[in-house]
Amino acid sequence: MSNVLLEIEQLATSGASISSDAPSYFSAYFGKQLQEGRGQSEPIRALHIDRDPEIFRDIVRHLQGYYVPIRSPEHFAYLFADAQLFQLPKLISRLFESEIFMAIGSRSFQIPRDLFSAPGDSPNYFTIGFAVFFSSPDEVFPGLKREGLLRPPSITPPEVTNRSGDIFSELLHLLRGYPVEIRNETHRAALLRDCRYYHLRGLEQKLICHKISYNSSREREEIMLRIEDIKPSGLNFALDSSDKMLGFVTYARPFNDDTGRELILEISNEHVIVSSVTLTATFKEDTKKRVAAIAKLIFGKLSSANGTTPRKLTPSLVGQLYNPTLEPTLRVIVDDDTDVVLDGRTWGAPPSEHMHLEFENPMQGPRPLKRRRTSLDGPGTADTWTIKKGLWKLQILEFPDNKVELMMKAIKLDALSGENGRNQARTFLP
Template sequence: MASVASSETAPLTVEPLSERNVSRIPLILPHERVFPIQIGSELFKLSGASLSSDAPSYFSQYFVCQLESVKERGDDSSASIRTLYIDRDPVIFRDISLHLQGYHVQPRDGEHFVRLFSDAQFYSLPKLISQLYEESIFISIGHREFQIPREIFRDPGNSPNYFSLGFAAFFSRPDDLFPGLEREGLIRPPSILPPSVPKRSADTFAELLHFLRGYPIHIRDETHRQELLSDARYFHFKGLEQRLIPHSLSYNQATKRDEIVLRLENIQKSGISVLIENSDPLAGFVQYARPYVDNKPAELILEIGGESTKIHLSGGTPRAEFFRDTKARVAKLFEVISTKFNTPHHGQSTTLNNTLLSEDFVRVVLESDSAIVLDGKEHTEDSTGSSTADSTANENPRKRRRADGGSEEEEWVVKTGQWRLRLRSVPAGNGVECTLVATKLDAMSSQLARNMSRGFLGS
C-alpha cells in the first residue's frame, strides 16, 4: 500500500499495478479528503481519489507536502490544508477536472487540443499526456480544420512526412514535449498556436486524406491530377504520389508479361530492375515497380513526350536523338540500368555502351507491330522499299517511302512515343546496349506536318 506521510518523513511509495489492483486508484492522497485548487478566478474542490488517479502530478506532490508539514507540526489536518493557487485558464481546467474524475476528455478542435496538451504537461499529468499523445492531430489547412488519426501518418510509404518532420514533433514524444526548451525554472509552458497551413487547398487536402484512408483514386482531368500531385509532394506523401502519377498497368497475352506504362520524368531509381533472358545471359529487358506501391515489377513501357525525340532513319539503322532535359534523363536512366545489370544477382560485368555523349544516339527498333502515326496518318509497312539481308534491316521493316528518291537524311520528330527497353549484345562487338523498341509513336516528318497540327489561340 502507499505511504502518504509519517513523522519520519518516509519516502512516498506507490503499490505497483497488478491484476489485483489494476482498476484501483493508488493511495497517494487520502481518497475521502477534499483538496481546494483555485485556477484563475475559479475555485475547484477535488477529492484525493481524483487527484491520485493521475499521479504523480503537480497537485499530488503539492498536497502530499502539505500533509507531511501538518503532521510534523501536529496541527489539525482538516483545517490546515492551504488552497493551491495557479494562474491558468479555468475553462481548460474544467476538462482536466473531468479527466481526474474518470471521464474521457476528447479535444474539440485545434485550439482546445493545444491548450489541453499544454496544461496537461504543465500540471505533469502522465495519463492525460499519454492519452493526448495518441489522439488525432488537429490541423487547419486552407482555413479549414481537419482531425487526422495519427495512424494515417505511420504508413511506411507516407512517413516521414510534413507532419512528422514539422510541428507535429511537439506532440510526438511524451518524454520531450517541447524539443529544445529547458524545463528547469520554467514558470509556464510556451505559447503554442494550433497547427496551420493556410496557403494550401482545403479541398485538395480533403481528397488526399480520403485516398490515404484507402479509398479508390478517381482523377477527373489532368488539372485535377496536377493539383493532387502538387500537394502530395508538398506534404511528402511519397506512397500516395506514386499512386497519383499517370500510369497504366496491364497484362500482355502475347508476351505473357505484366506491363506498366510510365512517363520518363516519373521514373525513380529504386523502382528499376533488369530481367535477364534464360537463352542469352547478355539479353533481357527493363522492369519497373512503383516504390511503396507495387509488390512485383512489370515490364517497363517508357513514354517520352514534348517533341524531345528525333529518329534518324538513314544509314540502315534507325537511331534516336534526345534534346533538352530528356537527354539528361535518358542518360541517367541508362546509368541506373547499367548498375542494375551489373549487380551480383545477375553475375554480369559488362557495361552498357550507351553513354549519350553529344555525338551519341540510341539504337531504335521499329517492328512490324509498332503502332505509328506519321503526319496524322497511320504509317504502314512500305511494301515498295528495298529489303536488305542483314539482321538490322530485318529488325526494322518499317521504312519511310521517299517520294523524290533523293539521298537526304530522313528524320522523324516524335511528339509522343512509347518504348520498350531491351538489352542485347552489341552486333560485331563486345558489350551490351539498351535499344528502344517502339510500341506506339506519334511523329512528324516535316515542318509542314508540324504547322498543320498547330491550333489557333483560344480555339
C-alpha cells in the first residue's frame, strides 16, 4: 500500500503503518481505492477526519509502532472511543486489557488489574464497573453499527464523585501489601465503608477491628471480634472431647484465615440483659437477630454432625427445645475467671440459694459459684444487669437427656444493676 494522507492538521503515514493494525477503518478506506485502480492513473484521496488532533496523533504513533502511555482517565476514554470508531483491533485489545483508569473524588488513579488478585477482592466495583463502561473488544457501543458511524457517542470518563480519593489511596496502599496506620475508629469506619462500596471483601476482613492471641492455659488461639462484624461463613464449632458433646464456637475470617480460632464476641451498646437470679441472657435491637442467626447456624452444623455419632442430639436453649422462630434466650456462665465491673466497682456478690451461677459439670447439675463476699446492701444484689459492654465465649454443652445447649460464658463484663448504677456512671456536662 502506497503512502496515504490522513488529513487532520496534515498528518501523513505509510501503508505499512496502516497495515500494522488491520483490518480497520483506514485499511478499508484506502484498500477500496486501490482495488478501484487509484494510485496508478489517479492519486489516492486523502482522508479528512473531524476528531481531536491530540488524540489522533496518539493513534498515528500507535500505527507507527510506538507505545502510547495513558495520561488520565479522560485520555483513556477519548482514545478508546476513537479506537472503536476507527476499528483498530490491536489498540482496542491493548486498552481493554490495560490498567483500570478511574477518577475518584478529585484524584485520578491508574489501577493495575493484578492488584485485585487476593481472595475476595475480585470481582469488584472496578473490574465490573470498568467492563460496563468499556464492555468488550467486540461490543463497546451496544446497539450501534460501527460501519458508517460518523462519530461515536460521547463516553464519560469513569469517575466516582461521592467517594474520597484520599481514602482510596490508602486502600490501594493496603492492596499493594503496605501497612496503613489506623488512626482511630472513625478512620477505620471510613476505610471499611469504602471497602464495602468497592466490594473489596478480602481487604474488608483484614481491616475489621479484631485481635488474635494465644491462650497458653487452654493451648489454643483465640480471635476477638465485635458481633456486628461476624460473617456466617466464618462460624463453626470444635469439640473438646469425642466421648461427649462439650465444645466451643470457632471463627475464621472469610478469605483470610485457613483454620478457625476460638471465638470471643464483643457485644456493647447495652444490648445484653442478664438475669442475675436465673443467669440467662436476653438481647435487644440488632443483637437479637445476630444471636438468633448464630444459634441457628451452629445448631444446623451440630445436626449435620449427628450423622457421625451413635446418638441423636437435640438442640435446646435453656433446657427447652430449640425453636428458630422464637427470640433467643441463652444461659450465661459466670465463674471465678470472669472479670466483672458492676456499677463502676469490681463485683464480688455472695452466693445465695437463688443464684446458681454455673453448670460446672452438666452431668451433675447446677452448683452455686463461690465469689468474693461483699455486704448484701452493696452492689451486685440487683436481679437484672444491663451489660454496657461484654466479652463472651460461646460454649456447647450436652445434658444427660441428649439435649445440647448453646451457652454464653462471660469473660469480661461492664454492667449496670439499675437506675442507681446508671446514675453513678453519669457525668456532668463540661
